[in-house]
Amino acid sequence: MRNFDETTITNAVIERLAGTSDPRIKQVSEALVRHLHAFVREVRPSQKEWEYGIDFLTRTGHMCDDKRQEFILLSDTLGVSMLVDAINHPVPDGATETTVLGPFFVQAAPEKPNGEDISGPMKGDPMLVTGSVASADGRPLAGAVVDVWHSDDDGYYDVQRLEQIGDLAMRARFRTDADGRFHFWSIKPAAYPIPNDGPVGEMLAAQGRHPWRPAHVHFMISAPGFERLVTHVFVAGDQYLDSDVVFGVKDSLIRAFARCPPGRAPDGRMVTDGYFYLNYDFGLKQLAHGADQA
Amino acid sequence: MRNFDETTITNAVIERLAGTSDPRIKQVSEALVRHLHAFVREVRPSQKEWEYGIDFLTRTGHMCDDKRQEFILLSDTLGVSMLVDAINHPVPDGATETTVLGPFFVQAAPEKPNGEDISGPMKGDPMLVTGSVASADGRPLAGAVVDVWHSDDDGYYDVQRLEQIGDLAMRARFRTDADGRFHFWSIKPAAYPIPNDGPVGEMLAAQGRHPWRPAHVHFMISAPGFERLVTHVFVAGDQYLDSDVVFGVKDSLIRAFARCPPGRAPDGRMVTDGYFYLNYDFGLKQLAHGADQA
Incomplete structure (x- = not known):
């Protein structure tokens, strides 16, 4: 095989794959x-x-x-x-919709008891998150593993500021209780630009695109016999909901992060400052019998 | 724009490029x-x-x-x-066909006088290369710059063995004489596998493909007012001519590297060993008036 022109070369390469x-x-x-x-x-x-x-491509790799x-x-x-x-992830009735994992997930996030404040040294508006995990048909799932991670007030993740803050923060792993529920405190995340000092930032600039993602909290939820759920919950009203640079927003994943006054919070804790409150009820999709995680 | 599925996301991304x-x-x-x-x-x-x-892709970049x-x-x-x-490079009548530059070209190859032996410390079968450079309509081009580079007897380029051999070899830059001719001595190149200890080698192995290129000498020829020619001349009879891993072979670029006995060589030199002899007459394509190199 020789003498390829711009039309014959394609079949020549495909024949080579025989x-x-x-x-x-x-x-x-x-x-x-x-x-x-x-x-x-x-x-x-x-x-x-x-x-x-x-x-x-070379610079992207480097x-x-x-x-x-x-x-x-x-x-x-x-x-x-x-x-x-x-x-x-075609989503059946009752299961939560998925979105991108993103580049800021960390395997080794610490496991914490429900109710813990995971904001570490970070300053910001206090946020209470409560949630439940159930099968798509509504059966509460006890002992489900709930990984959470989110950005700080300035839109940075812990791993982007590790030298300053010294340890992981605003990320943890929880387990649902007997009723399939979990809850934790942290600080309210902000919208943020994806890292744009590399080739991808160069591409976005050339395409006249902003690099922003609307504020959100990441969730990754696993339970035996169910498809692992990778998703976010977005903050209602964020200015970037309709122009997320990674196209990740779905209406079913947007929630009010309600501003609440000081007093007794939904988890029973007495708080002296105002705080933001998010609740989300997650539904997991049952794995086909014998199927493995994709 | 939200709630994309596997068909709507494509237009959503394209709209973002507006x-x-x-x-x-x-x-x-x-x-x-x-x-x-x-x-x-x-x-x-x-x-x-x-x-x-x-x-x-990441490993390819690294x-x-x-x-x-x-x-x-x-x-x-x-x-x-x-x-x-x-x-x-649609090729007009009289111009030489092109092929890939490949990864072994070096900008800073030394300029040498015609007739020089460029094999440096490398051992192998002596090879005489003579050639001419002309316009596509046959007018000899004096002072054209002729870069040449090729592999050694084992199929390695100098840059792959620089620590062993200490300096560039089997590559140089010549200029054509008043008749548009150049010539040099070196050693006959061998077929070689492209470097296959990386992701590309992994891909070729998975596709059941060999990594070999047929033996060849690279030429890059420039003259003012003409398109720069990037090509090889392949050794006739090589077992990989029909399965070059980079699909670069064209019949018009294959030549016998004729085995010649000791005696007076075509360049007038008396040689005491047998040698291989290649002659190739190159044709350059005139640039459109005012056009720049692509």
């Missing part, structure tokens, strides 16, 4: 070649534009380390992450 | 989103497969440094580099 033994790798490789070549044939990049593309994942940001800002999420 | 001021960036961004989403919708990656993709360009290898092995080359 020896791929794993059928899924073969399918994905063939589709990648077809779609990638179709993109190149449509935009007809000059040699200099191709070099820019190589350099953009930006990635254990605290920064620039390729996830690229996937998020091109709508690919939410597309993959939509493909994998 | 503020892109540069029309070319807008065009490329829109096409990228359409083709990338179409690929994702076709292959329906699981969350784990998406994570593998993110990790593959593999890149000033001596290794893994994203170019990826582009080459997926046929994208030759596709971009084909788009940019």
Whole structure:
């Protein structure tokens, strides 16, 4: 096989994949070649534009380390992450809708008892979060694992300020009680720009796009026999709900974070300052018998 | 804009690009989103497969440094580099066909007088290369700059063995004489596998593909008023001519590297060992008036 031109090269590459033994790798490789070549044939990049593309991807890779994942940001800002999420999570009645994991989840968040204040050294408006976890048909799930994480008042996550604050904060793992309920205190998160000092920020600027996400609290909830739920709850009224840079907002995930006066809070605690209050009732989707987490 | 599903998200992302001021960036961004989403919708990656993709790209980026360009290898092995080359170099009568630049070109190769042996400390079968540079309509071009580079007897380039050999070798820059001719001595290059200890090697293995390129000498030829020519000349009879891992072979670029006995060589030099002899006559394409190098 020789002498390829701009139309014959695509089949030549696909023929070269004939020896791929794993059928899924073969399918994905063939589709990648077809779609990638179709993109190149449509935009007809000059040699200099191709070099820019190589350099953009290289710089994106070099930006990635254990605290920064620039390729996830690229996937998020091109709508690919939410597309993959939509493909994998058709939501049945009663189950909570999903959204992107984002780049700020940490595996080793500390487990805390219900009621704990997880704001650590961070200052901000106090926030009480209460919630419940149930099956999609309404059966409360005791002992479900509830990972939560959110930004501070300035829109930064703990991992972005670890040198200043010294330890993880505004993130923890809780377990639901016998009634399937959990609750904790923290500070109210703010809207924030995704890290935009790298290639993705350069792309957003060239596309005339702002880098902001509306304020939200992340939840990841697991219970045996149920699909792991990865989602956020967004703050109603946030100015970026309709222009989330990662396309993650769904109406069913927006809640008022109600401003409450000092006094006895819904968790029974007496508080001397005003606070914001969020409650969300989560529904998990049952796994098909024998199915594994995707 | 909220509540996207797997079909509505594509237009949502494209609408977000409405503020892109540069029309070319807008065009490329829109096409990228359409083709990338179409690929994702076709292959329906699981969350784990998406994570593998993110990790593959990240490792590809981390593999890149000033001596290794893994994203170019990826582009080459997926046929994208030759596709971009084909788009940019429709070849008129009389001009030499082009092929990929490859990752082993070095800007700072030393300029050498015609006739020089550029093999440096490398051992191998002696090779004489003679050639001419002319316009596509046959007018000899004096003073054209001819960059050449090739692999050694084992298939390695100097930059891959720089710690062992200490300096650049098997690469140089020549200028054509008054008749548009150049010539030099070196050693005959061998076929070689592209570097396959990274993500691209992993991909080739999964696709059941060998990583070999047929033996060749690289040429990059520039003359004022002409399109810069980037090409190779391949060794006739090489076992990989029909399965070049980067799809770069064209029949018009294959030449016998003729085995010659000791005696007076075509450049007038008396040689006591047998040698291989390559001659190639290159044709350059005239630039449109006022056009710049692509």
